[in-house]
Amino acid sequence: MTASAPYLDEPSLGAAAKFRLFGAAVSVNHLSEPPYTHILNSQFTSITPEVEMKWDATEPAPGSFSFDAADTLVRYAHSHHMRVRGHTLVWHTALPSWVNESADLLQAMRNHIIGVMQHYTGHISYWDVVNEAFDEDGSRRKSIFQERIGDLHIEEAFRVARATDPYTRLCYNDYGIEGINAKSDAVYGLVRDFKRRGIPLDCVGFQCHLLLGTVPPDMQTNLQRFADLGVEIHITELDIRMPVPASTAELQQQAEDYRKVIQACLAIPHCTSITTWGITDKYSWVPGTFPGYGAALLFDENYKKKPAYHAVLQALREAPE
Template sequence: MAVGAGVLSIAAAATLAVTAPGTSSAASGLGGVAEASGRYVGTAVDPGRVNDGSYGTILDTEFNSVTAENAMKWDALQPSQGQYNWTNADTVMRRAEANGQMVRGHTLVWHSQTPQWVQNLSTTQLRQAMVDHITTVMTRYKGRIAHWDVVNEAFNDDGSRRQSFWQQKLGDSYIADAFRAARAADPSAKLYINDYSTDAINSKSTAIYNLVSQFKQQGVPIDGVGFQAHLIINQVPSNFQQNLQRFADLGLDVAITELDIRMQTPPDAAKLATQKSDYQKSFAACWAVTRCKGVTIWGITDKFSWIPDVFPGQGAALLWNESYQKKSAYDGSVAGMGGTVPPPTTTTTTTTTTTSGNPPVPGACAATYRVTNQWQGGFQAEVRVTAGSSAITGWAVSWTFGNGERITQIWNATAASTSGAVTARNAAYNGRLGAGASTTFGFTGSGTPGTPTATCATA
């Protein structure tokens, strides 16, 4: 978890129509491996760090899901009653949507990082404020966020209810009330309860198991359980998979929502080797359970991990070190998914011979157009360009919108026209394709999408 200013908690504060795993345009790296089985690998993102080193590049190319680290928590969205600040949350959403990444919403009801004005409300006021906040936030992102952590960290380690202000003022019913409000606000979102130290079969995870079992019997709308998995090297629970499976057997989805595996610093070869094995075990536990939807790593680089601030002398918990170099834990994660390590992502700055004035030459490439997401009044599409039997140095893809659609944003290509007959041409870095090689570009659009036929030509 990344903690907000002034908050030092062991607990973790820790997707368009909704992007589903397997439809991302960011299908390289870890996300690309995950998509082979219809799952996701995500990360927690701080929009203020995207220009630091390789942070933004890794964010955009390695993951097919993102979670706002702090930008969607109550103190960030509604610091004063009725006054919302959407800036950072919207920034996270726009970047994810531009990359075709699923978004997990985190978190609506939590005892931490909730403003004092909320905690000072009377019982009646507090219940209404909870419903209002859930309704306002989820309505804004309706159809665009796939999974929501509705209630976060509601239990103590011994399985008793955490005596938060929520529990003390509203009693046991507040959790069910929160889920009912969430379902009413966005019926398409998958609703999760999320907690830490629940990875093993223990008193805490069993208490949550009993709660969600009751919810299923009582018709309380709940779709999934999130396991934060803030672990320590050499301490991955031996019954992690078994624990995930028992929740799945209730007819619920499960997900590892905030994975990191820390060690005493400084790291050394032995610790890093153990960490690699532990990441592999954690991913394998999820991949062995059909209803485990994916894994979210709680951060990108050790440089910005929450752990050293909360556990002095510990850290080095993520897949990239402080210099943005991949650690062996990355390979362990891929192995846990049953995949092979993808080749490094490279960007070429070679200038191609493509110019907007060159006439296209037919027959040397092919294009496949598909709508990946749809929501009220808009949609997202992806076009895959594949070279033929010979290498090409530039391409142009053409299609005609027949339903009044209009491009609102395009990436990895340029288009002179945004409606009617459209021709999209390669960017400076993705025009050169070897024989049989492919690249993709995407765009968001307004209107109701049709199914136009795309044609490709070299340029």
């Protein structure tokens, strides 16, 4: 690795973020790639495991836990002075088949939360306890948890999580709630209800998987109303996809979109963490899920900084102390 490599010529996003965390979703499979780890180490201050802490990875059989891959990421993060965001305990996807066959799903959910959180007590700064529990129209998602346990499952998940680890911060995480709409209204109602009733919920994660040119104009207003409920605001899975190959104009639009998202967070003192869903376009989830789209992250497939990187860095530098 030489000093002229394209990823060595800028200050750190993590340092520019000051008291906020600036993190990335990370896969253990890529830690053997030097450009990947160099950018991770030099640019970011927190790690979210992409898949290594999901249910199918951590409890593939009832009561049989497997933490090797996740442990590797946690050790890596701590050895490089990074925080870890646990992702995720209760989600309708990435479930092993036995969960669907469980005779007592509520108890299985409790056991899973306890088993995973006890293993990582003292090592995780934030947990995404429940992920994506609402549909776009604001109704509860018809997940196996909703169908068989009902509304109680969200509340119970947070209660069990707090009882298991009283010191980590507990978050609800979802997509499509960046602006004011039916879905964000429903999540807002849940958070307000939980805060009123004393159900432990410390933070709300706004995923921000966005399409080019679609940053909601009311995003800051929306984040502020959640902050006013007394929760931390986190940008948890930020990427901005576009048709590929991307034009110069589209890359500039992406830079402006990233700037808008970062500035919306920076305007709110309670917005304490920003995470991009990956490091490089080389390993982004977008092309596999949205055929014909990609180029969603701050570094291109060759680890070169894109205009969006420089826009984010500038926005972070300009934020008040």
